[in-house]
Amino acid sequence: MSESTVSYNPFQPGFAEDPYPHYQEMRRADPVHQSPMGVWVLFRHQDVFRLLRDPTLSVEDRNAHSTPMTELMREAVGDEADVGIATMLSRDPPDHTRLRRLVSKAFTPRTVEQLRPRIEHLVDAALDQASEAEWNVIDLLAFPLPFHVISELLGTPQTDTVQLRQWSGTLVRSLEPVYDPELLKAIAEAGQNIFGLILEIIEWKRKNPADDLLSGLIAAEHEGDTLSADELAAQVVLLYLAGHETTVNLIGNGTLALLRHRSQFDRLRDEPGIADNAVEELLRYDSPVQMTRRIFLSPLEVDGKHIEAGAVAILGLGASNRDPDQWGANADDLDLTRPGASQHVSFGGGHHYCLGSHLARLEGSVALTKLVRRFPNLDLAGDPVWNGRINLRGLSKLSVTIGQRAR
Numbered sequence: 001m002s003e004s005t006v007s008y009n010p011f012q013p014g015f016a017e018d019p020y021p022h023y024q025e026m027r028r029a030d031p032v033h034q035s036p037m038g039v040w041v042l043f044r045h046q047d048v049f050r051l052l053r054d055p056t057l058s059v060e061d062r063n064a065h066s067t068p069m070t071e072l073m074r075e076a077v078g079d080e081a082d083v084g085i086a087t088m089l090s091r092d093p094p095d096h097t098r099l100r101r102l103v104s105k106a107f108t109p110r111t112v113e114q115l116r117p118r119i120e121h122l123v124d125a126a127l128d129q130a131s132e133a134e135w136n137v138i139d140l141l142a143f144p145l146p147f148h149v150i151s152e153l154l155g156t157p158q159t160d161t162v163q164l165r166q167w168s169g170t171l172v173r174s175l176e177p178v179y180d181p182e183l184l185k186a187i188a189e190a191g192q193n194i195f196g197l198i199l200e201i202i203e204w205k206r207k208n209p210a211d212d213l214l215s216g217l218i219a220a221e222h223e224g225d226t227l228s229a230d231e232l233a234a235q236v237v238l239l240y241l242a243g244h245e246t247t248v249n250l251i252g253n254g255t256l257a258l259l260r261h262r263s264q265f266d267r268l269r270d271e272p273g274i275a276d277n278a279v280e281e282l283l284r285y286d287s288p289v290q291m292t293r294r295i296f297l298s299p300l301e302v303d304g305k306h307i308e309a310g311a312v313a314i315l316g317l318g319a320s321n322r323d324p325d326q327w328g329a330n331a332d333d334l335d336l337t338r339p340g341a342s343q344h345v346s347f348g349g350g351h352h353y354c355l356g357s358h359l360a361r362l363e364g365s366v367a368l369t370k371l372v373r374r375f376p377n378l379d380l381a382g383d384p385v386w387n388g389r390i391n392l393r394g395l396s397k398l399s400v401t402i403g404q405r406a407r
Helices: 020-029 045-052 068-082 095-107 109-113 116-127 137-142 144-154 161-175 181-207 213-221 229-260 262-270 272-285 357-374
Strands: 032-034 040-042 291-296 300-302 305-307 312-316 395-397 399-401
Touching: 040 045, 045 291, 045 312, 095 109, 095 213, 095 229, 109 357, 116 137, 116 144, 116 357, 137 144, 137 229, 137 357, 137 395, 144 213, 144 229, 144 357, 161 181, 161 229, 181 213, 181 229, 213 229, 229 262, 229 272, 229 357, 229 395, 262 272, 262 357, 272 357
Parallel strands: 040 312
Antiparallel strands: 032 040, 291 312, 300 305
C-alpha cells in the first residue's frame, strides 16, 4: 500500500474495539504521518521512544499552531477550553518540575509499597461480592479499587462516586480527537463541575487537615508562590483522573487479555512469581493510554519528514508497544514471561513519565493475581463493551462468570 492511499483514521468502524491492525498498517505504509486532522502521528517504537525523551519538545498549548480541532473547540466553548491548563501534565519545566516535586513523595516506590496491605484488603472485599451469576469486572473491581485508593491517598471525604464517574468519563474525552461541538460543550461543563467539587473538597480539608496528600498540598499553597489556588485545584483534578481512569483500563483490559489467552491466565494463576513481569506485559499488550502529545519548538526531521516548529505530534504509545522491530515477530502475542516487557512506553517518558506508575503497577498486580487465583475458572459471559474512547481506550462492561467456586 502506498503512502498516498493510507491515512490514519481512528473513527473507522471497529477501531475502538481493536486499533492494532490499523497501527500495523500505518507502521508499514507511513510511520511518520501528517494527518488531515492537522497533526503528525508517529507509530514506530524508535521514533516514539526518542521523542518522549526529547527535552526540547513542549506540552504547552501556547507553543502550538492551531489545528482544525483546536479551532472547533474555541468556537464551541470559548475560554472554557482552558480547563485544567494548570496541571503538571500541561506544563514544561521549570513549572512542571515545581509542581511534580510537590506530589512526588507520595508516589515513591517505598511509599507506594506501604499501601499494599490496604490494596489487598480492598481487592479481597470487592471479590467477596462476586456472585455465582454473571457480574461486571469493571463495576465490581476495576473502577472502585483505584478510586478508593486515590481518595484515601488524598484524604478526601466520601463523595457521590456515580456522579464523579460520569463527569470524569466525560472530561477525559478532552484527551481524544473530538469534532462534535456538543461533546466539546459537555466536556467543558464536566470540567467546571469537577473543579467546583474539588474546590469544595479543598475548603473542607482546610478545616479538617490530616496526614494526607491533600493537606500537604494545601500547606504548600500557604508557602506563597509554591502553589497557586488554581494550581492546587488543577493538581487534585489531575490526580483523580490520572489516579483512577488509567488503572481502570489496566485491570479491565488486562482481565480481558488473560481470558482470551487461557494458557497465560493459567500461568499467572499457577506461577505467582511472574506477577510483576505479567503486569508489564499486559501494559505493553494493550496500553491503558494509547497516545500522548508533544509540540515542536523548532523544526526537526523525523524519518526524512520535515516537521515544522509549532507542529503537534501525537506519539502512538499503543502502536509503539506492538512494533515488531522492537518486540519481534510475536509482538501481537501475549507472553507474560516476555523478556524486556518493562521497556514498553505505556507510562510515557522523559519529564512527563507517569508519576503514578508504581501505584498503577501495584494495583494491577494485586487485582489481577488475586482475581485469577480466587476464581481459577473465570470465564467471559457475553461480548465485552468498549468505552468508545480512542486514547484512554478501555472497557465499560466486562461480564464474567466464576464457574466453580473459588480456591
